[in-house]
Amino acid sequence: MFVDSHCHLATPELHARIDSIRAEMAAAQVDRALCICTTIEEFPVVHELAIRHANLWCTVGVHPDNEGVLEPTLADLVERAALPRVLAIGETGLDYYRLGERSMADMAWQRERFRVHIRAARATGLPLVVHTRSASDDTLAILRDEGGGKVRGVFHCFTETMAVAKAALELGFHISFSGILTFRNAEELRAVAREVPMERCQIETDSPYLAPAPYRGKTNSPAYVPLVAARLAEVKGLSVERVAEITSRNFEQLFGLPAHLPAIA
Ligand SMILES: [Zn+2]
Numbered sequence: 001m002f003v004d005s006h007c008h009l010a011t012p013e014l015h016a017r018i019d020s021i022r023a024e025m026a027a028a029q030v031d032r033a034l035c036i037c038t039t040i041e042e043f044p045v046v047h048e049l050a051i052r053h054a055n056l057w058c059t060v061g062v063h064p065d066n067e068g069v070l071e072p073t074l075a076d077l078v079e080r081a082a083l084p085r086v087l088a089i090g091e092t093g094l095d096y097y098r099l100g101e102r103s104m105a106d107m108a109w110q111r112e113r114f115r116v117h118i119r120a121a122r123a124t125g126l127p128l129v130v131h132t133r134s135a136s137d138d139t140l141a142i143l144r145d146e147g148g149g150k151v152r153g154v155f156h157c158f159t160e161t162m163a164v165a166k167a168a169l170e171l172g173f174h175i176s177f178s179g180i181l182t183f184r185n186a187e188e189l190r191a192v193a194r195e196v197p198m199e200r201c202q203i204e205t206d207s208p209y210l211a212p213a214p215y216r217g218k219t220n221s222p223a224y225v226p227l228v229a230a231r232l233a234e235v236k237g238l239s240v241e242r243v244a245e246i247t248s249r250n251f252e253q254l255f256g257l258p259a260h261l262p263a264i265a
């Protein structure tokens with residue numbers, strides 16, 4: 001019934017109990033999940049999850065926060081993207097939240113890395129999973145410049161303004177909402193969610209981070225994505241079943257999956 005469009009099941013704390021997580025997913029009617037890659041070093045682990053389990057898929061990319069890791073070339077990404085069960089390029093994007101002492105000029109490596117990912121999305125035709133934090137202007141500018149209107153994808157774990165959402169929608173992107181949507185102080189984000197057309201909405205956990213209420217602060221898991229769906233349903237004035245159905249269809253369309261795959265227990 002539900003899809004978690006963004007989770008990090010290769011992180012050691014989740015990977016160590018993958019069998020119980022999959023059982024919890026089945027019990028919560030979370031049929032499918034997309035395992036997001038954050039380094040080239042991690043890729044074999046995420047890919048193995050996708051190969052081994054019929055209801056898990058994966059991406060290839062290097063998260064903008066990751067420093068001191070292998071810097072991916074276009075060929076590194078394209079080669080891995082051609083493997084079975086790799087559905088997207090990312091997560092990638094820009095994150096200026098942890099600038100510290102550094103200037104914008106010091107972050108040129110992050111912008112260049114983002115450009116390489118967009119080129120990989122163009123070369124493969126796969127969608128892009130975009131992470132943006134405290135960097136929306138540059139994220140949109142680089143997407144326009146490098147994507148040339150030809151790249152589609154999703155702005156994941158959306159926490160930006162309506163203006164940023166509108167710009168992303170104009171570029172043809174989906175907007176994915178995480179457990180943040182359930183937080184008490186997220187009234188502005190819920191106002192944004194109200195305005196995003198339902199046919200462009202996705203839901204995710206970004207687990208192990210950002211567990212939705214009432215589990216805020218605890219370890220997150222894909223089994224909690226129905227709580228995000230329930231909050232989105234409330235915001236939209238729809239039933240949770242309808243939100244599950246539409247977000248699942250959006251996921252299938254964006255990531256090119258056949259519809260109505262059976263749930264795997
Ligand atoms: Zn992210």
Ligand SMILES: [Zn+2]
Pocket residue numbers: 006008036091206
């Ligand atoms: Zn993530």
